Amino acid sequence: MTKLSRREALFGLAGLGAAALAPGIAGAQSAPAWTLGYANAPAGGYGPERLRLIHGAAPRGLAGALYRNGPAWFRYPDSAVTHWFDGDGLIRRFAFEDGAVRHTARFVDTNKRKVEQAANGVVMAGFGTPGRADAVVAHADSTNAANTAVLPVNGQIWALWEAGSPIAVDATSLETAGLKTLRADLAHMPFLAHPKVEPSGRIWNLGVAGSRAIVWRLSAEGAVEHAQVIDLPRADYVHDWAMTERHLLVLLQPWTMGEGRPPFVDKLKWRGDAPFLVLVLDKDDLSRRRVFEAPAMSFFHTGDAWEDGSGAIRVDLCASPDPSWTMTSARDVLRGVHRRDVHGPELVGLTLYPDGRTEVQRTGVRGEFPQTDRRRQGKRRALTALLAQPAADHPGETAVTLWDWERGRGESYDFGTHHMVEEMLMVPYGPEERDCWLVGTSLNLKARATELHVLDARRLSRGPVASWRSAHAAPLGFHGAFVR
Numbered sequence: 001m002t003k004l005s006r007r008e009a010l011f012g013l014a015g016l017g018a019a020a021l022a023p024g025i026a027g028a029q030s031a032p033a034w035t036l037g038y039a040n041a042p043a044g045g046y047g048p049e050r051l052r053l054i055h056g057a058a059p060r061g062l063a064g065a066l067y068r069n070g071p072a073w074f075r076y077p078d079s080a081v082t083h084w085f086d087g088d089g090l091i092r093r094f095a096f097e098d099g100a101v102r103h104t105a106r107f108v109d110t111n112k113r114k115v116e117q118a119a120n121g122v123v124m125a126g127f128g129t130p131g132r133a134d135a136v137v138a139h140a141d142s143t144n145a146a147n148t149a150v151l152p153v154n155g156q157i158w159a160l161w162e163a164g165s166p167i168a169v170d171a172t173s174l175e176t177a178g179l180k181t182l183r184a185d186l187a188h189m190p191f192l193a194h195p196k197v198e199p200s201g202r203i204w205n206l207g208v209a210g211s212r213a214i215v216w217r218l219s220a221e222g223a224v225e226h227a228q229v230i231d232l233p234r235a236d237y238v239h240d241w242a243m244t245e246r247h248l249l250v251l252l253q254p255w256t257m258g259e260g261r262p263p264f265v266d267k268l269k270w271r272g273d274a275p276f277l278v279l280v281l282d283k284d285d286l287s288r289r290r291v292f293e294a295p296a297m298s299f300f301h302t303g304d305a306w307e308d309g310s311g312a313i314r315v316d317l318c319a320s321p322d323p324s325w326t327m328t329s330a331r332d333v334l335r336g337v338h339r340r341d342v343h344g345p346e347l348v349g350l351t352l353y354p355d356g357r358t359e360v361q362r363t364g365v366r367g368e369f370p371q372t373d374r375r376r377q378g379k380r381r382a383l384t385a386l387l388a389q390p391a392a393d394h395p396g397e398t399a400v401t402l403w404d405w406e407r408g409r410g411e412s413y414d415f416g417t418h419h420m421v422e423e424m425l426m427v428p429y430g431p432e433e434r435d436c437w438l439v440g441t442s443l444n445l446k447a448r449a450t451e452l453h454v455l456d457a458r459r460l461s462r463g464p465v466a467s468w469r470s471a472h473a474a475p476l477g478f479h480g481a482f483v484r
């Protein structure tokens with residue numbers, strides 16, 4: 001039996017071919033083109049560059065900037081992170097100005113990135129990366145990758161992770177301003193990457209640590225109005241949650257924290273025989289709570305939630321039978337391995353009835369990254385936009401679908417199998433819910449370049465009204481926000 005080097009043992013790379021062991025594999029000419037989505041971005045980021053218009057014309061009235069965040073640095077000469085969720089956060093800005101688009105991207109200058117760039121190697125433990133035993137970890141923000149989402153607040157952009165603080169960056173230069181300590185006595189407390197913003201601008205969020213959570217309520221300017229620690233019924237993994245006008249919904253999949261050594265994901269145990277729980281909290285009095293039970297399912301993202309006239313609460317989410325994608329595929333992609341046997345999520349509706357019953361409504365649409373009209377956060381709505389049609393020959397989705405809950409059907413546009421489509425935001429241009437642009441990026445594997453697209457939700461199947469191409473193939477990101 002071949003003796004493993006310390007690095008191979010540490011990163012679990014045994015059993016793969018020599019090519020897959022090379023830290024620089026992703027993006028190399030010999031590797032499949034889709035590995036560009038998981039390659040290191042240049043250390044200095046991208047741009048500023050003016051994107052090249054390749055189709056249509058920018059819609060009149062579309063002004064502002066799309067900000068996106070995602071992991072974009074994975075590898076050093078002799079080590080690599082071992083999970084997609086552990087790359088360093090790169091903030092990208094696509095500014096629409098007079099029909100043209102300018103693109104800039106900069107890494108968030110986190111403690112993790114400073115330490116690892118200085119060491120020229122992976123040091124910190126992450127979601128799925130064990131890290132080095134001699135890493136200096138003073139608190140959660142020592143390992144904060146700031147790589148998951150963005151929240152525009154008071155003229156700044158907050159780069160969000162989930163186990164530590166937001167990190168503020170300048171909205172124009174993307175230079176890192178620093179950690180946001182929301183309240184001195186709550187420094188380094190977790191702040192999830194999926195805050196919910198009421199139409200008034202008030203910001204709600206959770207931070208979750210085991211069987212306890214902190215409920216954050218911030219003003220539109222980002223000042224803490226209220227923060228309260230609550231007990232949860234179970235110590236489950238929570239990435240996203242939901243909010244109605246009157247309630248907060250903590251959705252608890254039976255993926256429960258147990259004992260064990262880092263990384264974090266290896267401490268989570270899936271218990272498919274246990275129910276999915278929904279803790280419903282009254283926004284005005286967090287001690288007023290109800291717990292609903294539904295069949296076991298795993299999820300990362302919700303669309304939103306709302307209450308109908310009967311008192312029932314509706315929430316939509318992209319749900320899988322189990323979390324195997326996160327435990328296997330999200331590691332494999334960094335090694336250039338695409339598994340076709342892992343079942344991706346499906347958009348489902350979950351209804352919580354006043355009498356305690358729950359009901360799951362399936363749509364048959366397989367996909368991820370659900371988005372809604374953010375003017376309707378917590379309010380009744382009909383639409384969910386999501387990425388759909390998982391490809392056979394790469395780990396991404398090729399289409400965007402707009403699902404209509406009232407009509408019980410969806411409409412799609414498929415970019416083709418040579419695209420890996422990224423989250424598409426609903427950017428309103430009129431008062432109706434369907435009066436919106438879908439704005440987002442894709443990685444064009446034939447052109448080996450990132451593209452930016454604008455589609456009209458009223459004519460989705462016709463495809464983009466405008467597309468631009470970057471000179472670069474940027475790694476795939478997670479979540480964005482559009483700022484007018």
Ligand SMILES: [Fe+2]
Pocket residue numbers: 148193194239240300301478479
């Ligand atoms: Fe997310």
